[in-house]
Amino acid sequence: MHHPAISIKDLHVSYYGNEAVKGISLSVQPGNLIGIIGPNGAGKSTFLKAVLNLIPKDKGTIHLFGSSIQEARRKIAYVPQRNDIDWDFPITVLDAVLLGTYPNLKLFRRPGKKEKIWALECLDRVGMKDFSKRQIGELSGGQQQRVFLARALAQKADMFFLDEPFVGVDVSSEETIVKILKELCWHGKTVVVVHHDLSKAEEYFDQLILLNKELVDFGPVSEVFRTETIAKAYQGQFAFMKEIGV
Amino acid sequence: MEFIEAVFQYEFLQKALLTSIMVGIICGVIGCFIILRGMALMGDAISHAVLPGVAISYMLGINFFFGAVFSGVLTAIAIGFVSQNSRIKHDTSIGIMFTAAFAAGIIIITLLKSSTDLYHILFGNVLAVRSSDMWITMGIGLVVLAAVYLFYKELLVTSFDETMGAAYGLPVRMIHYFLMTLLTMVTVASLQTVGIVLVVAMLITPAAAAYLLTDRLSIMIFLAAGIGVISSITGLYFSFTYNLASGAAIVLAATALFILVFLFSPKHGLLWKMLKVRKKRASLV
Ligand SMILES: Nc1ncnc2c1ncn2[C@@H]1O[C@H](COP(=O)(O)OP(=O)(O)O)[C@@H](O)[C@H]1O
Numbered sequence: 451m452h453h454p455a456i457s458i459k460d461l462h463v464s465y466y467g468n469e470a471v472k473g474i475s476l477s478v479q480p481g482n483l484i485g486i487i488g489p490n491g492a493g494k495s496t497f498l499k500a501v502l503n504l505i506p507k508d509k510g511t512i513h514l515f516g517s518s519i520q521e522a523r524r525k526i527a528y529v530p531q532r533n534d535i536d537w538d539f540p541i542t543v544l545d546a547v548l549l550g551t552y553p554n555l556k557l558f559r560r561p562g563k564k565e566k567i568w569a570l571e572c573l574d575r576v577g578m579k580d581f582s583k584r585q586i587g588e589l590s591g592g593q594q595q596r597v598f599l600a601r602a603l604a605q606k607a608d609m610f611f612l613d614e615p616f617v618g619v620d621v622s623s624e625e626t627i628v629k630i631l632k633e634l635c636w637h638g639k640t641v642v643v644v645h646h647d648l649s650k651a652e653e654y655f656d657q658l659i660l661l662n663k664e665l666v667d668f669g670p671v672s673e674v675f676r677t678e679t680i681a682k683a684y685q686g687q688f689a690f691m692k693e694i695g696v
Numbered sequence: 697m698e699f700i701e702a703v704f705q706y707e708f709l710q711k712a713l714l715t716s717i718m719v720g721i722i723c724g725v726i727g728c729f730i731i732l733r734g735m736a737l738m739g740d741a742i743s744h745a746v747l748p749g750v751a752i753s754y755m756l757g758i759n760f761f762f763g764a765v766f767s768g769v770l771t772a773i774a775i776g777f778v779s780q781n782s783r784i785k786h787d788t789s790i791g792i793m794f795t796a797a798f799a800a801g802i803i804i805i806t807l808l809k810s811s812t813d814l815y816h817i818l819f820g821n822v823l824a825v826r827s828s829d830m831w832i833t834m835g836i837g838l839v840v841l842a843a844v845y846l847f848y849k850e851l852l853v854t855s856f857d858e859t860m861g862a863a864y865g866l867p868v869r870m871i872h873y874f875l876m877t878l879l880t881m882v883t884v885a886s887l888q889t890v891g892i893v894l895v896v897a898m899l900i901t902p903a904a905a906a907y908l909l910t911d912r913l914s915i916m917i918f919l920a921a922g923i924g925v926i927s928s929i930t931g932l933y934f935s936f937t938y939n940l941a942s943g944a945a946i947v948l949a950a951t952a953l954f955i956l957v958f959l960f961s962p963k964h965g966l967l968w969k970m971l972k973v974r975k976k977r978a979s980l981v
């Protein structure tokens with residue numbers, strides 16, 4: 451019962467011999483909102499995908515809720531980076547959210563009335579119910595991200611992984627998303643968010659994973675958020691740091 | 697009118713008609729997934745890659761269906777293997793593999809048989825469809841349609857957001873090769889009607905036209921099948937009436953429909969878009 455939500459030991463991932471993630475070990479307790487922070491190319495997306503076993507790892511063990519990823523799959527919702535999606539795809543907002551009900555549907559079963567009502571509820575929660583019949587490309591960046599959050603909610607998962615959900619997103623959508631993520635954590639869910647930007651990190655997250663290929667630091671936000679550790683992660687990006695007043 | 701009378705009168709024309717209608721339907725259906733996954737080139741490649749399989753089947757005296765599926769799927773696997781295990785990009789890998797398979801097929805056929813056979817395999821001759829060919833096409837068609845119906849959910853997720861599918865545990869690689877198998881089967885079913893060289897047009901053109909007409913995949917699939925059927929019947933009519941190559945006539949009919957849709961589609965058509973822009977600008981003057 452007292453398994454950590456995520457437990458990682460000595461994770462290594464490389465692309466054709468180039469190491470993108472080096473020797474990361476950490477463990478996360480359920481109910482936390484966790485930010486993964488690091489400069490561009492730091493291996494944040496790679497780390498996330500390796501944790502979910504979407505790309506092969508060179509070394510390391512990963513347990514989610516004390517079991518292997520294969521066993522934990524149905525408890526996980528993943529929201530990909532925006533540019534991984536074809537926004538011209540012929541799918542409506544409601545149908546996109548309905549995809550979230552697929553993991554819990556049996557083979558050969560189609561989503562029915564019950565699933566549609568649930569999907570609309572999830573859309574309502576992110577404030578996008580009025581847009582349910584739109585094609586997904588006809589939305590603003592913030593609205594698109596909220597729809598994908600609704601899809602994740604529809605999965606009824608225990609653990610949520612979001613890759614850069616705030617890129618190209620307006621302020622009010624960002625606030626809606628953060629509010630919902632915090633609510634999820636209050637209900638005991640574990641939420642992991644990749645975020646390449648330091649601003650607001652202190653406000654949003656309980657814990658930070660500071661990444662620059664290696665694990666630079668990991669712990670409660672207040673401890674990680676000290677200038678030296680941040681500087682170590684963002685080597686050479688001081689101009690950017692001054693801008694946001696670190 | 698003469699055409700309709702002839703259809704009632706001649707059995708060969710009935711077979712031709714039924715076969716090309718089935719081909720129109722399954723090409724349209726599978727074509728939707730091919731274009732949405734950005735695999736148009738892959739469609740072209742796999743259709744060409746069935747040639748050596750067909751040739752070897754002739755040589756061994758077995759039904760060409762088995763050889764064709766074998767060489768088509770093998771080529772798909774080879775393409776994936778090269779692009780995943782080297783820095784060679786996917787489209788380059790496609791170009792290398794399918795031309796190799798196609799060239800091998802041409803050599804085997806020229807060694808084996810007269811060039812008329814090669815011509816018919818490459819370009820189709822729907823008016824010469826035999827009963828056994830028609831039944832093969834019908835059988836393949838039903839299998840393909842049943843597969844798409846049963847696995848619609850999985851095909852939709854992996855076409856739209858493959859990573860999500862993988863994240864909740866779908867075997868996305870296997871689904872890819874499953875689709876490649878369906879694609880090979882569709883190519884085989886279309887051999888007699890449009891031939892290897894032009895199958896890709898029947899896969900892509902009706903689906904692309906349907907893509908411009910709707911924002912829902914389920915509707916797109918029906919529209920693509922419908923456009924495929926209309927193209928087939930129109931092409932067959934011209935082929936019969938004016939003694940034209942059947943495959944080419946069917947493909948040009950599909951192209952004509954695509955151009956109509958491209959110009960006049962209510963939402964994505966060029967003409968309406970231009971008119972809307974004009975109206976908007978005029979209202980701002
Ligand atoms: N598919 C890939 N093939 C080869 N190299 C990759 C691939 N994906 C990412 N990389 C490399 O791995 C490193 C980490 O990338 P990524 O995880 O996307 O970083 P981040 O998400 O932190 O910006 C980068 O140097 C990137 O160029």
Ligand SMILES: [Mg+2]
Nearest residue numbers: 494495496531
């Ligand atoms: Mg990234």
